[in-house]
Amino acid sequence: MNVHFIAIGGSAMHNLAIALQHKGYTVTGSDDVIYEPSKSRLQTQGLLPKTMGWFPEKITTHLNAIVLGMHAKADNPELLKAQELGLKIYSYPEFLYEQSKHKTRVVIGGSHGKTTITSMILHVMHYHDKDVDYMVGAQLDGFDVMVKLTEDNDFIVLEGDEYLSSPIDRRPKFHLYKPNIALLSGIAWDHINVFPTFGNYVEQFSIFVDSIVSGGSINYNEEDAEVKRVVEASENTIRKIPYQTPKYSVKNGQTLLETPEGDLPIEVFGKHNLNNLAGAKWICQHMGIDEDDFYEAISTFKGASKRLEKIAESKTSVAFKDFAHSPSKVEATTKAVKEQYANRPLIACLELHTYSSLNAEFLKQYKGALNAADVAVVFYSPDAVEIKKLDAVTQQQIANAFKRDDLIIYTNPDDFKGFLFSQNFDNKALLLMSSGDYGGLDFDALKKVFD
Missing domain, CATH: 3.40.50.720 (NAD(P)-binding Rossmann-like Domain)
Structure with missing residues (x-):
């Protein structure tokens, strides 16, 4: 071809x-x-x-x-x-479907968590030498590429993005995959430039659930009220299997997952990631991996690139970088780091970079998102607002949105970098959240501060 x-x-x-x-x-x-x-x-x-x-x-x-x-x-x-x-003109998801029509299609959907869950599944499969086709939105350890297609593999695991398919196909990508096995992790309003109302956004997930092939199945996070409502309201003839966050504890900065065989030390942490792990376990079981084998493999999973990625550590300090930018993910990620390092003051920095986060009306969704941090910093570039042709966002609007009196706000990249490099990180945790780069932050130079 x-x-x-x-x-x-x-x-x-x-x-x-x-x-x-x-x-x-x-x-x-x-x-x-x-x-x-x-x-x-x-x-x-x-x-x-x-x-x-x-x-x-x-x-x-x-x-x-x-x-x-x-x-x-x-x-x-x-x-x-x-x-x-x-x-014949295909969108990216249309072409993936054409390549996988005769396979068992496993599609991971949700406003957040889908990259991590997909990565967990692929890690477990790779650990046990189970060859599957896949498409995932992050680079993974042990994988050369983010897309694999073969003639022979029975399963294909697809990260199901709800964003648009192509300039001439305005359907969300995950509407086109027609899964045999699906997962829905969470629903939190995003992409307001395409889905201007919460109701319109939620409708896309209802269509996704209804697109599962008859006789198929969906695992869903029942702790998310909107997910639970959407899945349970569907009249599609599929199996509906709920999951919830498993029991775990944190001791001396180490997360321990409760399993039938006892407490299991794992590399990932935070309630959000543990919830993702529970969903991944169900999907792996559908794909032929038993519970014990799942636990053995997942204990070695270090996370997907840009998802709560540890970028520096010393004996008394630690720094993480995360792709988080939506309000629910920012809140979950901040809480996760604070829970893991409860005895260290947490400096959490968020760059408002996406179309949604720079929209004055949508900003209100960030209320309380940084409350778990001891020091909360927001950076945004007025240039980014101008490039996206949005109305100007003021520092006062940001302060009002987050509902935190001591919020530190920077609009100049040099001022933000000056703040960061002037900090004493002894006995502290640093969390940098953004889908951008803070106006050109030198992460390698920042890492040396922790040496």
Whole structure:
């Protein structure tokens, strides 16, 4: 098969392109800008476009399929040429479904936790030498790529994102996978630029539950009231299996999971992650891993990249970086670090970086999100607000939203860095939460502060 990628440089897109090349397909692609690490990975595989830009002449009737990425626009010259020639155009999730129609599709959905749960499942499978196809949104230890597709594997594990499929397909990605086995971890309003009301956002998860194939199953976090309501209201003829956070304890900075064989030390921590672990255990059991084997494998799981990732540690201090940006995830992550290091003051820093978090109305959702921190800091760049063409957000609006009188707010990257590097981290825990980089924070230099 000859497949051409329009916007090949995307995080998901370049991994799919590499996976198809490994499968024996002839792959080409275009993009107008490609950043690291996509650029190096494509270059290593011989897939990096020689020239950046869009070239309609690349689109010919010799192509069997076009895969269209979200970075492209609806008037993209290559897309228009493909439409003119009547070529088959797939969104990323459509193409994944086509590649997995004859497999057992396991889809992990939820506003938060889906990357971690998918990563836990793949870690357990890899630990026990069970080969499965997959698509996951983070780089994992022991895995070369984030997408794997074969002809032979029975299972494919898919991280089910609720964001849009392509510029010409406005359906959420996870509506297209038609799972045999599904999981729903949590529902917390996000992507307000696409789903302007909470009700509209929740509706997408109802559609997801109804898309599970007849006779399939869903495991769902019954501690999330909205998840419980959505799943239990569905009239789809599927098995509905609830899960909840398992019992655990924290002793001397070590989380111990209660199991039938006794307390098990594990690397991940926090109620949110333990809840994720319970969901992953159910899915692994559906895939043929018994409980004892799951516990053996999960005790070695250190977490997905950018998800509560330990970036520095000394005898008396520790620093974590996390992708958290939605209000519920910020609150859960802050509580988790404080619980794990209860005897250390916690400095929690949040960058408001996404479209939702920089929206003055949505900001109200952050009320109390940083309350578990001893020192709470918020950084945002007015430039980011301008780039996203949003109304200006004031420091007062942020202070009012978080409902914390001692909240420290920075709008200048240098001022924020000055604060961070002036801190004495002895006997303290530092938590940095963002989907951005705090205006160019040098994490390597920060790590040296902890040496």
